[in-house]
Amino acid sequence: MVDFLGEHMNLLILESEPAGREELDSERGPPLVLIGEREHRLYPLAPHKIDYIESEGNYVKYRIANDEYIARESVKRLDAVLRPLGFVRIERSLLLNIRAISYAQPVGHGTFAFTLTSGARLHSGPAYRETILAALPLRRRSPARAERPHVAPRGSILAPTATKRAP
Numbered sequence: 001m002v003d004f005l006g007e008h009m010n011l012l013i014l015e016s017e018p019a020g021r022e023e024l025d026s027e028r029g030p031p032l033v034l035i036g037e038r039e040h041r042l043y044p045l046a047p048h049k050i051d052y053i054e055s056e057g058n059y060v061k062y063r064i065a066n067d068e069y070i071a072r073e074s075v076k077r078l079d080a081v082l083r084p085l086g087f088v089r090i091e092r093s094l095l096l097n098i099r100a101i102s103y104a105q106p107v108g109h110g111t112f113a114f115t116l117t118s119g120a121r122l123h124s125g126p127a128y129r130e131t132i133l134a135a136l137p138l139r140r141r142s143p144a145r146a147e148r149p150h151v152a153p154r155g156s157i158l159a160p161t162a163t164k165r166a167p
Helices: 075-085 126-135
Strands: 002-005 011-014 032-038 041-045 052-056 059-064 067-071 087-091 094-097 101-108 111-116 121-123
Touching: 052 075, 075 087, 075 094, 087 121, 087 126, 111 126
Parallel strands: none
Antiparallel strands: 002 011, 011 032, 032 041, 032 067, 052 059, 052 094, 059 067, 087 094, 101 111, 111 121
């Protein structure tokens, strides 16, 4: 049974499961389904399957592997709705599903390049560095003290002294 159809027919929340299926956890609430259009057909999309969302004018594109769906929606509104589901905003026009990341590389000046399991590659903007680091543990770690050779400063009592050999 459909309880709520989003303002622009893009957000669908199912109130109950079809007969014969397990009931929903009362803590989780009803599942969230996004509606995307492709080839003049409307498709229900599970958010966890979406790799990333990209804005395009007054629309967004949902990218799932090699497929793309459009919807009249804003990245700003989707960011608020999808953040608890593992999406992070990496650029003004991009929302990234952290489950779709294969690996990330620091590019420099607080930006990252994300390679997704689908093969797509996305670049973050420096303004979103803190948001990304809050969602993903991407900080470089310094080597453990045991692995780093300790070099005492010159003139220190710990610095090795040169000894003269007897001829």
